[in-house]
Amino acid sequence: MVRKNRATLLAANCLLVLAFSTHADETTEFCLDGAFDLGARYQGLRPKAGEFYPTSWCVITEGDTGRVMFSGSGKSNPDMDGDWTVAYLPPDLVRIVNRTSPDVEFHGAEIDDEIARIRRMDPRQLAAEIESGDGNIEGLEVTRTGDRIARVSASADMPLRGQVDVDWLWDWAEPDTPSLKIVVDDEEFFRGTGRWRMLDSIEAAAIWERTAGEAPVEVDGDRWPSVINMRLIELEDGVYLVRGVRTGFQHLVVDTSKGLVAGDAPAGWVEFHHLPPADLVPGLGNDGLSRRFIEFLGETFPGRRIHAVALTHAHDDHSGGATAFADSGALVFAPAELTGFFDDAFDIQTIPVKEDTIIGSGDNRVRLMPMGPGPHADSMLGVWAVDKGWFFVSDVHVPNSDTAVPRANRAITECWFAAWAVANLPEDVRVVNSHSAPQTPVSRLADYLASEACSK
16 A cells, blocks of 8 residues: 655544444555546646546555554656555544654544544445434435445535536445445536455554654644745845645745736645545635735735735636735736636636746836746646745745755746756856745756766
């Protein structure tokens, strides 16, 4: 089973688990092996299905303790493979399992609802939950054929689509390896085949152990799974990062002569292996995250209006809040190739950036720079505080240290961006990104290009 990095969501409630489990002392693994369609998320310019990538989801349930583990492998974006494992340990501990680095443990997390949503990925567990209760699960409509789950219907809020219908369709022609289709608004989103196995006592005991070596990184449970904790970081006079827009997200803000200019309009992210599907930051609606961001800017910069937001690319978590900025009176800039796509998705008028475009005057201007197509998205836009020497980019540069080599699992995008930056930016410009803390001078990106990872 995959045990590496990165988190999705889960949780545990011992009494609930005991009620759901057919055999209270068994440890069972259920996996779905198939393909996941990033196109159905509007990952790229394709509003229809058709960007399938290999994906596996697995859930382990331990009936007598209530412990649950979820692991996934596949592509969270077309350019990057990823594996991740999260263990849920009652009553309130979540562990991100990192077999090549320290684990991360969230202590005091509220995880009861998550464990229920994850366990339902296993249709046998879902059937057992229905049998043990009154037959109703909030947010789900379940159809059974005999004792088997045939269809599960729910809905989800997608940032670039709005409210969508979601159906899990099970086919039991092969009872030990049933097939599943997840359909989003009549478009196939996931297709795969299920399988079960029992874990023996030795294997079952081992999977809950911490990774040997360094002690886990301990984090307060109120930061799981994703929370809003905005704070202002001053990079230079008039140039800022707003960190904690949600966990793992930060945005450049430049105070120009025309007003504030922001990089990206954030939105949430729906997890479709949850039943019902869940947003990482629940309860905000499609553009709620950007509305909170706008409120924060209003409180932090009283009297300063938001002049513009620049959408760096078409992925929903970076552009899905554009409507909130438009409603605030801000201009919405985007790569020229994407404006028709955004106009249709948001029912707003975006401004195409066909060539380098300057916003503001004086000593704190912003230059919007088209970056062309790349491995991560069909079209990208960079945001350069040109007079202060800071450049903001999303997703194609996410270092986790100050080393002079790119991360191996991100080499495709990192090497592509390094080549672009070296060709288009002065070597003393410092690059900040949407997801990690390191600040990278372009001179270090030149070292990337000399590395073995990029020479391949």
